[in-house]
Amino acid sequence: MARPLPDPHTPIGHRRDGRPIFPVLGADPTDPSNQQLPPGPTPDPAPPAQPLDQDALNRLLAREKQQGERAAIRRLVEQLGFTKTDDLTTFVQQQRDAQAAQLSEIERREQAAADAATAAAAREAQAIARERAAVRRAALVALGATGDDLRDAELLLVVEEDADEDAIAEAAAALKARRPELFGTTTATVPPAAPGGSPAGGPPPRGANLPKPGQHGADMARQRGFLTGS
Template sequence: MTRSLPSPSLILGYRRDGRPIHPVVGASAEDPSNDEAQVTISQKQLNTLLAREKDQGGRAAVRQLVDKLGFSSTTDLTGYLTAQRQAEQQQLSDLQRREQDLALREKTAVEREAQALVRERAAARRALLSGLGASGQDLEDAAALLGVADDADDAQTTEAAEQLKARRPELFTPRPADGAPPAAPGGFPASVPPYRPVPMDRSPGASGLEMARKRGLLPPA
């Protein structure tokens, strides 16, 4: 049966803005699609169908990947990846701890070397001051008053020690251990005159005469 095409001027209805709706002409009456049912879906339904197809395709790709890696399920794959990340984190923590321990040992070694250098420098300066005559507490006071930089060389330290001795000669005067004033010639303290022995008469009978004088039998000589 042959269908005749509608007239192009036929008005099938009107749009919302008032424009008329005319039939679309030019299609072949023999086209099989004329007998197929036309289904109309909304844009929201179309988006839902596309998302569902995409989700199903994604799950299929994940299953293929899981099977290819030799796991029975995505749960096993997730557990394996989690364990790997934890192992890597543990290795990183161990490496950081070793680096911190190494840095601490290096810092401690540097501090010990610095302390040893300070002790050696102090001992050398005390030896210099001691050679100039300082001793005991005077030596400690002279070391405190030396006033040289930590990085001063031997020449600078020697010059500072000589200048200190010129300013404070009392720090470089040797003193006995008990704090007594220096001994005068003869071994007696400087405040006591040295002992001068009286010459003795060694002539015959001199001892008898001396004894008689002590007893008052004879007048003093």
């Protein structure tokens, strides 16, 4: 039994633009019956694109640059074997902390070595100073200075810091000549001679300034007021 065909003038549906769909007519775009249908709605024209100003262009370029930088950083992080940038940041900070700790240890050792060298130089300088003082003291003791006089002589002895033993001995001898009392020796002081030829302060020559006979009695009578004349 043959299947009846649908009525060719009865639409079997409609297109999206509202035009009817006929079972036969409309399949051919050159069919003149297409001209009898009302035109479909025309879409609204797209608004013209607004021109970009300089600020908008700068923002667009900056956004694209940031996106490119983030993509490059993401690729670098993946190449280094990390899943995110925070892991890479933590790893880098740990490396920096380790380097700082190692540098601090090196600096501490260098400072300790410098302190040891300074202390050794100070001890050597003190030893040299004690040796020089011992040489000066020995030179003064050899000339007879002892006790407090030795300490005074050490203060009065003026020589160069790097003077040798001969120079110290000469300076000690010169000091002894200037200050013999510091070395246990004294010089006898001879008073100047009197006009008569005898030393000043010595006893008068025998027979000089003898009192006259009766002079002592006359002096006593004069003191008691019995005599008023000379």
